[in-house]
Structures are given as structure tokens and as C-alpha cells.
Amino acid sequence: MTxxxxxxxxxADVDTDALAPGAYMKLGIEGIAPHCLEALRPDFARAVRxxxxxxxxxxxxxxxxxEQAAGALVHLGLAAVIAPSYGGLFFRNAFNLGLxxxxxxxxQALHEGDxxxxxxxxxxxxxxxxxxxxxxxxxxxxxxxxxxxxLFRLLQQRLAPxx
Amino acid sequence: MAATLxxxxxxxxxxxxxxxxGEIVTCRVDLAMFHDSSGPRRLQxxxxxxxxxxxxxxxxxxxMDHYVPERDDESRRIVxxxxxxxxxxxxxxxxxxQGICHVVVAQHGHVRPGxxxxxxxxxxxxxxxxxxxMFGIGSTEMLGVVVTxxxxxxxxxTRLMHWSGxxxxxxxxxxxxxxxxxxxxxxxGQYQAVEYAGEAVRALAMQERMTLSNxxxxxxxxxxxxxxxxxxxxxxxxxxxxxxxxxxxQTDPGAAVERMDFDAAALAPxxxxxxxxxxxxxxxxxxxxxxxxAYIGACTGAKLDDLRMAATVLRGRRVAAGTRLIxxxxxxxxxxxxxxxxxxxxxRDAGAQVGATACGACAGYGDTLADARTVISSTARNxxxxxGSTATDVxxxxxxxxxxxxxxxxxxxxxxxxxxxxxxx
Numbered sequence: 001m002t003x004x005x006x007x008x009x010x011x012a013d014v015d016t017d018a019l020a021p022g023a024y025m026k027l028g029i030e031g032i033a034p035h036c037l038e039a040l041r042p043d044f045a046r047a048v049r050x051x052x053x054x055x056x057x058x059x060x061x062x063x064x065x066x067e068q069a070a071g072a073l074v075h076l077g078l079a080a081v082i083a084p085s086y087g088g089l090f091f092r093n094a095f096n097l098g099l100x101x102x103x104x105x106x107x108q109a110l111h112e113g114d115x116x117x118x119x120x121x122x123x124x125x126x127x128x129x130x131x132x133x134x135x136x137x138x139x140x141x142x143x144x145x146x147x148x149x150x151l152f153r154l155l156q157q158r159l160a161p162x163x
Numbered sequence: 164m165a166a167t168l169x170x171x172x173x174x175x176x177x178x179x180x181x182x183x184x185g186e187i188v189t190c191r192v193d194l195a196m197f198h199d200s201s202g203p204r205r206l207q208x209x210x211x212x213x214x215x216x217x218x219x220x221x222x223x224x225x226x227m228d229h230y231v232p233e234r235d236d237e238s239r240r241i242v243x244x245x246x247x248x249x250x251x252x253x254x255x256x257x258x259x260x261q262g263i264c265h266v267v268v269a270q271h272g273h274v275r276p277g278x279x280x281x282x283x284x285x286x287x288x289x290x291x292x293x294x295x296x297m298f299g300i301g302s303t304e305m306l307g308v309v310v311t312x313x314x315x316x317x318x319x320x321t322r323l324m325h326w327s328g329x330x331x332x333x334x335x336x337x338x339x340x341x342x343x344x345x346x347x348x349x350x351x352g353q354y355q356a357v358e359y360a361g362e363a364v365r366a367l368a369m370q371e372r373m374t375l376s377n378x379x380x381x382x383x384x385x386x387x388x389x390x391x392x393x394x395x396x397x398x399x400x401x402x403x404x405x406x407x408x409x410x411x412x413q414t415d416p417g418a419a420v421e422r423m424d425f426d427a428a429a430l431a432p433x434x435x436x437x438x439x440x441x442x443x444x445x446x447x448x449x450x451x452x453x454x455x456x457a458y459i460g461a462c463t464g465a466k467l468d469d470l471r472m473a474a475t476v477l478r479g480r481r482v483a484a485g486t487r488l489i490x491x492x493x494x495x496x497x498x499x500x501x502x503x504x505x506x507x508x509x510x511r512d513a514g515a516q517v518g519a520t521a522c523g524a525c526a527g528y529g530d531t532l533a534d535a536r537t538v539i540s541s542t543a544r545n546x547x548x549x550x551g552s553t554a555t556d557v558x559x560x561x562x563x564x565x566x567x568x569x570x571x572x573x574x575x576x577x578x579x580x581x582x583x584x585x586x587x588x
Contacts, residue, residue: 013349013350013439015546016285017544017546017547017548017549018546018547018548021548022526022548022549023548025200025526026230026237026238026241027237039547039548039553058350059348059349059350059383062349062350062383063285063380063544063546064285065201065282065283065284065285065287065299065300065301066200066201066285066301067301067302067303067304070301085350085353087350087354087383088353088354088383088384088385089285089299089300089301091354092300092301092304093300093301093303093304096301096303096304096307097301097303139187141315150303151303151304151306151307152209152213152303152306155213155215155306155307155310155311156212156213159213159214159215159310
């Protein structure tokens with residue numbers, strides 16, 4: 001169980017261009033992250049704190065293959081995203097960068113400013129009233145990727161000379 | 164056991180006789196394509212840190228298309244990294260400033276029926292038009308591919324988009340696609356495979372099929388497949404590649420698919436309103452909108468077949484006062500052929516400005532249209548702010564509709580101009 005996590009909330013169909021706007025794509029992640037979601041929530045990147053979670057509507061992360069969309073959220077310290085569904089490319093990118101995505105049909109039961117806990121093994125989200133919101137199962141190898149901190153770390157371990 | 168085209172392609176790539184939707188498999192990759200933005204600038208430092216080498220440089224294609232032509236120090240730096248790295252690795256397949264990756268890899272015969280391919284760009288499903296399984300991935304996952312030659316995949320279900328009948332003149336693949344996205348929504352593909360089939364699809368030229376496969380991305384599908392046939396064979400022969408027997412690479416009768424039916428003959432030109440490709444409807448709903456810029460560009464809207472459609476509408480006509488028409492051909496080869504066919508002259512005579520053969524304004528990386536209030540564009544996406552400014556309204560349409568709108572100065576049904584050829588002087 002992890003937490004407590006403070007909830008930030010956005011609506012449906014949040015696209016990768018909103019998470020990592022094209023105009024800043026030539027910069028590194030430290031230059032992109034301050035503009036994450038600025039078209040929807042100008043205050044977000046400045047006010048979000050490590051350990052916070054993002055609760056979104058359906059189809060979070062649709063659009064581009066740019067993994068900076070997930071990278072910006074990792075850079076800002078988000079502990080997880082909780083949404084009913086995701087863009088497929090974003091889903092892969094998030095786990096590759098070590099960001100936990102929870103697919104939760106009841107995500108809309110959570111609200112801005114709520115405090116939640118997460119059971120990644122469940123997987124489930126504990127709502128402020130103590131109710132357990134069940135999430136779709138996450139394959140073990142993806143949970144391992146999150147624990148390792150992403151695919152790059154796993155490749156490092158795989159390529160490391162045996163002691 | 165009857166199998167879908169998607170299942171057959173994946174079974175071959177993971178070395179199995181058959182696969183079942185839902186199972187997770189590891190596939191050997193036949194081709195890894197990436198560009199200057201997703202590729203070397205991200206991969207090179209990570210490879211160096213890992214002390215790893217490319218698994219097979221012959222299976223890698225690098226295309227410089229996002230930050231060319233270079234406009235500032237940052238883009239110069241990004242493209243220089245790509246050029247230096249290509250030289251260092253002695254990459255055999257590099258296309259620098261030759262056009263947009265999805266169009267260039269096809270034109271050089273890199274994607275062939277039966278292959279399993281990944282691309283460092285969301286529109287990589289374009290390769291599906293050749294009967295290959297191809298999908299987009301991010302840079303870190305591409306690092307995994309170029310180090311191991313492998314990638315995991317959850318075997319998808321297949322959604323069969325069956326188009327009966329024939330398209331009317333002035334209606335094309337882009338209209339079919341916007342209509343499907345409007346009906347299913349931007350995540351309607353649920354990251355499964357879609358396959359386009361039926362008489363109308365069989366009748367499409369290769370580049371039109373590529374538009375369908377390309378925009379599988381906007382359907383939220385992982386792959387967008389068309390079973391290869393003699394049209395595929397002829398296109399690849401032109402690219403210098405001979406392909407063998409094709410009959411295996413199709414969905415068997417009786418294979419489990421979720422089928423949706425569409426009538427091509429009844430389809431009107433489509434327009435998608437800001438700020439989502441899913442806001443699509445018949446062009447007639449939008450004909451009161453004045454446009455500042457008409458943009459014919461991108462892998463979904465400025466290939467040779469697209470330029471032909473635009474030229475058919477623009478021949479003998481002029482762009483309306485107060486409207487700018489910008490044409491950025493999707494590749495140098497397409498531009499050269501359009502030049503030889505006299506199409507570029509038709510476009511210039513109509514008043515078009517011709518831009519570089521690159522991703523250009525589509526991604527908002529290159530020339531942005533930030534000063535325009537309303538744009539009608541042949542590109543694939545109209546997310547808020549994508550073309551430079553959050554205040555810009557972008558409408559998506561076919562190259563024919565964009566061309567007609569440039570002439571009218573407002574959104575216009577291309578069939579109105581095609582029906583009245585006598586209006587052309």
C-alpha cells in the first residue's frame with residue numbers, strides 16, 4: 001500500500017500534445033515538464049508535488065508516440081495515473097518509464113483534492129471514504145518494470161556482467 | 164483453424180503456429196524505423212550508457228523529417244546528432260530530408276507483406292497498408308528493440324471495417340477515415356487491430372490505403388491492416404522489390420472478427436471540427452466557416468495521390484483573396500513525380516506556396532501556423548495547440564476539400580467544383 005496521495009483531476013480524452021506540447025519538444029524533459037497540461041490546467045506543473053496522483057476521464061494519453069507525455073508526469077513526481085482507459089501507445093510508454101497506470105472504471109468516484117491510497121498488487125485504489133475501487137489486473141512483468149524504475153533499468157540489469 | 168491477418172503476422176513473428184487474442188507474446192522485429200525526433204537524440208545517449216550495440220543495423224531505417232529544414236540552434240543540434248550517429252554506426256538505410264518517414268520507407272520498399280515492424284512514431288501503422296504488422300512505440304521501448312531485436316505484444320482482436328460499393332468522385336480515403344473515427348471515437352480501436360476490407364478498399368491505390376492505415380492511430384488501434392494484393396505487388400515492384408505468394412496474408416473466412424459495415428457510395432466528403440479528429444461530419448455542416456490558411460501537407464494528405472486530387476480541384480482556379488494555400492509535399496519522390504505530371508505548376512498557378520517536404524506544420528515542430536485563426540488541413544490531428552497556437556481552430560479534411568476551401572475562402576464541398584468544370588477558365 002502506498003500513500004497518502006493527493007488527487008489532481010482532469011477530464012476525458014486528454015491527448016499527448018496537452019501533456020507534452022509540440023512547441024517544447026525540442027527541449028529536454030526538464031524543459032517540457034513545466035508546460036505539462038498547461039492548455040488545460042495552467043497551474044498544474046507548478047503546483048503538483050511528488051507523490052500526487054492524476055485522476056482522469058476515459059482515453060487518457062491518446063495521440064502521439066512521444067514518450068515525453070509520460071516522461072513529463074514522471075519528472076513532476078506523479079505516483080500514478082488513475083483512469084478508466086488509456087491511449088495504447090501512452091500505456092506502453094508509461095510503464096517503460098516506470099509510471100504506474102491504474103485502469104479503474106470507477107475513477108470518476110474520486111475528486112480533485114481527495115487523498116487516496118494505492119495497492120499496486122491488488123491493484124486497487126482506496127477512496128477517501130475507505131471504499132476499495134478495483135482496477136484491471138496489471139501483468140506481473142509490467143509491475144516489475146514499475147518497481148525497477150522503467151525499461152532502461154531492466155536493460156541495464158540484463159546487460160550487466162554477471163558477478 | 165481460421166485466423167485473422169493480424170494473428171498470422173504475429174504468429175510468424177513469435178515463431179508459433181497460431182496465437183490467440185489476449186495472450187502476451189514476444190516477437191522478433193524485422194524492421195525498426197525512427198526519425199530525428201524520436202531516434203538518435205534519445206537512443207544514442209541511452210545506448211552509450213548501456214554500452215550496447217544495435218542488434219542489426221540492416222534492420223534499422225532512420226529518416227530525418229521532423230526538424231528539417233533546420234530553423235534554429237536547437238533543431239540544428241537535434242539533426243546533427245542524427246547525422247553524426249548515422250555515420251558512426253554506418254547505418255545502411257538513412258533518408259535525410261527526403262520526406263516524411265511513413266511515406267519514404269514505403270517508397271523504398273522497406274515494408275513488405277508478412278513483416279513485423281515497429282516505428283518510433285504514432286503513425287507507424289501506415290505499414291499495415293502493405294500487409295505487415297507495424298505499430299508505433301516510444302523511444303525507450305525502441306531502445307529495447309534495437310538492443311534485443313524483440314518486443315512484447317498482447318495479441319489483438321480484429322475489428323473488420325468492411326466498405327462496400329465505390330467512392331464518388333471527390334471523395335477519398337481521408338473521408339472514409341474521418342467518417343470511421345467520427346463513428347467509433349478516438350479510442351474506438353481499443354488498441355486492437357483494425358483491418359480495412361471490401362470493394363471500396365480493394366479499389367484504392369496504394370497511397371490511399373496508406374492513409375487508412377496511417378490514421379488507425381486516430382482510431383486508437385495498434386495496427387491498421389489491408390490484405391496485400393496485386394495493387395501492393397505493383398507498387399512494390401515500382402519500388403524495386405519483388406514479393407512472392409500473397410494468398411496466406413489475409414483473414415481466413417470464418418475467423419473471429421468484429422465486423423462493421425460502411426457504404427462507400429453514400430459517403431460525402433468529411434470534415435473534423437476542432438479539436439478532435441472524432442468531431443467529424445459531412446462537409447455540408449461546415450460550409451459557412453471562413454478559412455485563413457488551407458494546408459495540404461503531412462503523410463496523410465500530401466502524397467502523390469493527394470496532390471493529384473488537389474490539382475484536379477485547383478486546375479484553372481485561383482485561391483480566394485485573404486486565404487493562403489500552403490502545400491508541403493510528403494516526399495521528394497512524390498514532389499518530383501508531381502512536377503513531371505505538371506501538378507506542381509497547377510498548384511503554383513492557383514497561388515499555392517510550396518513548403519519543404521517534411522512534417523512541417525503538422526506536428527507543430529517546424530513551420531507553425533500560430534498567426535492563423537482558422538485552418539483547414541489535410542493532416543491527421545487537430546488537437547488544441549498542435550499547429551502552434553492554442554487559439555488556432557484546425558479543421559481536418561481531404562486534400563480535395565482543402566483545395567476547394569482554398570478557392571472558396573471558406574469550407575467548401577469539392578464536388579461543387581468538380582461538377583462545374585466549365586467554371587474553370
